[in-house]
Amino acid sequence: MVHVNVGSINSETMKALNLKIVFDYIRRHEPTSRRDIAEYGGLTVASVSKITGKLIEKGLVVETGEGQSVGGRKPAMLGINANCRYAVGIDLTAEYIKLVITNFKAQVIYELHSDTQLERGKEYVLHRLCTLILQSIEESGIDKEKLIGIGLVSAGPCDHEKGSMQSPPNFPGWDNVKIRDYIQENTGFPTFFDKDAVAAVMAEYWFGVxxxxxxxxxxxxxxxxxxxxxxxxxxxxxxxxxxxxxxxxxxxxxxxxxxxxxxxxxxxxxxxxxxxxxxxxxxxxxxxxxxxxxxxxxxxxxxxxxxxxxxxxxxxxxxxxxxxxxxxxxxxxxxxxxxxxxxxxxxxxxxxxxxxxxxxxxxxxxxxxxxxxxxxxxxxxxTFGENQCALGGVALVLENFYKEISIEE
Ligand SMILES: [Zn+2]
Incomplete structure (x- = not known):
């Protein structure tokens, strides 16, 4: 059973947490049954069914067939609907840009490696970054309606709440660059930002070892x-x-x-x-x-x-x-x-x-x-070599997406 330190969390956080437990379990153990999820998460089968019902209704989770019976009816097995949503993850380093586009299972379906060309200045790099994002989305052939966001990561220090870079040593002159808002405004997709080392740990926690x-x-x-x-x-x-x-x-x-x-x-x-x-x-x-x-x-x-x-x-x-x-x-x-x-x-x-x-x-x-x-x-x-931080960017997008679904009623 999963152990979570609940402390004094409120009901919305609790809902988000339960949804994440259910979703994560399906992601990591699919195909799986409602009963298995309940056992793992310390939840009742009824509350798991309520959550999975919502996920199925939204097309995020699908029933994939019948599992083994443990007495009584064979359980319906659940899995992630891989191509129901897509996310972009980007690792912006002083030397190179690594971009991945993944499906909803965080499987990479498109990737790009390009020089950052930092010596050409901040405006040039930011403008080119947006161009690369839009070109990559186009080339990947995904349905743009299903793209839930861009997770951008770069060197610290940063202010992750304001989405700004705060003079990283390898980015001379990049002081208080509001990179999240710039990318969001110029690509039209919801954008999330954090520092690269946070992304590295998120990639392993969400998808790795x-x-x-x-x-x-x-x-x-x-x-x-x-x-x-x-x-x-x-x-x-x-x-x-x-x-x-x-x-x-x-x-x-x-x-x-x-x-x-x-x-x-x-x-x-x-x-x-x-x-x-x-x-x-x-x-x-x-x-x-x-x-x-x-x-x-x-x-x-x-x-x-x-x-x-x-x-x-x-x-x-x-x-x-x-x-x-x-x-x-x-x-x-x-x-x-x-x-x-x-x-x-x-x-x-x-x-x-x-x-x-x-x-x-x-x-x-x-x-x-x-x-x-x-x-x-x-x-x-x-686990992920060159894609480590870019996949952390994808985790930022998914984390936010989970939160949004959990607070919708
Ligand atoms: Zn030092």
């Missing part, structure tokens, strides 16, 4: 930044001013290098793509042997080349990555000590092509000393 967990932390380890997102008791934990979970700016070495945030020795100064490239380059210049030793110009070595060498077992590149893994595992231990999540998911573009780094982090975390809660915590690689 953490779908049965109430307490989830996602690390978003990108080449140029290290963010975090937390779901506690099934809800996003934001802290004051959207400032929670900035794991990249937890201080690991008070005498360390200066961080973009102004402090010294933040985790992000120790875990980033530029540092890995610098350390490998320095070692090569000192005459250490590596598959990269044969290159003519050590100053042009890329992170991609290093990660490929890591994949091929190059000891020098692996030793640098091992050090990165030490710092990530220390960061994870700190997160575990403060929040004690059930599962920590490792996502972000530094990890997509480096399973070695993920596995090394996992083994280092397991070897760390800690209390029994940390020992029983699961650490895994993310």
């Amino acid at each position: 953490a779908s049965e967990c109430n307490s989830v932390f996602a690390c978003l380890i990108n080449q140029s930044g290290f963010g975090g997102g937390l779901i506690a008791n099934g809800q996003i934990f934001r802290g004051y001013n959207d400032g929670a979970c900035e794991i990249g700016h937890t201080i690991i070495d008070v005498h360390g290098a200066k961080c973009a945030c102004g402090n010294y020795g933040c985790l992000e100064t120790l875990v980033n793509g530029s540092l890995i490239v610098k350390e490998v380059t320095d070692k090569l210049k000192l005459g250490n042997r590596s598959v990269l030793s044969q290159l003519d110009n050590y100053d042009k070595i890329t992170l991609a080349a290093i990660l490929q060498a890591v994949k091929n077992g190059d000891p020098l590149c692996r030793s640098v990555i091992d050090k990165t893994a030490d710092y990530i595992s220390a960061g994870i231990q700190n997160v575990a000590t403060i929040y004690s999540p059930e599962i920590i998911v490792l996502s972000g573009n530094m990890l997509w092509n480096c399973d070695y780094l993920i596995q090394t982090v996992i083994s280092k975390v397991q070897k760390r000393k800690g209390n029994k809660f940390i020992k029983s915590m699961t650490v895994v690689g993310g």
Whole structure:
């Protein structure tokens, strides 16, 4: 049975919660019966029937046939009506835009990867983003009437309530950019906005490895930044001013290098793509042997080349990555000590092509000393690779859609 901390929630929240429990169970366990949903959610079969009746009436859920009888009539089985609605998810990074269009089961039916072209300025990027969205919707061939919204995510800091970007370090000059309203006004579709690390954890909670967990932390380890997102008791934990979970700016070495945030020795100064490239380059210049030793110009070595060498077992590149893994595992231990999540998911573009780094982090975390809660915590690689944050955008759309249905009568 699902356990939810109800506290002092009001009846509308309760309705939204029950609807989410029913909907989520159908999504994750279809085909399923009303009786199974009731048992899982701690609800009566009558209240489940009321909710599923509403979902069927709206065409969101369909009866898919008969299940096995457990005595008496065979139960009618329920499933999600995959093509009843669509959502757009977008991950806007300083380097690239990743856009996905999914059906109501969050299955990707169209995707696009494009350069952000940040150097051309904010107005250009925003205008082009709208053009790409509208073109993608057109090319996907979906019925626009069934598109329930756009979930846009980008680098923090942000004000998610106002839908604005608040000077992310990698977006120079993007101060107080009301990006949600801009996209909504220029595309004509309801738009939702949040920061990328929140999206990373939502994608896992809604569609990925953490779908049965109430307490989830996602690390978003990108080449140029290290963010975090937390779901506690099934809800996003934001802290004051959207400032929670900035794991990249937890201080690991008070005498360390200066961080973009102004402090010294933040985790992000120790875990980033530029540092890995610098350390490998320095070692090569000192005459250490590596598959990269044969290159003519050590100053042009890329992170991609290093990660490929890591994949091929190059000891020098692996030793640098091992050090990165030490710092990530220390960061994870700190997160575990403060929040004690059930599962920590490792996502972000530094990890997509480096399973070695993920596995090394996992083994280092397991070897760390800690209390029994940390020992029983699961650490895994993310599920969705490049689509992680864009699918988090889809989750933002679905979350809002659920809320809207639940308050309609
Ligand atoms: Zn910092």
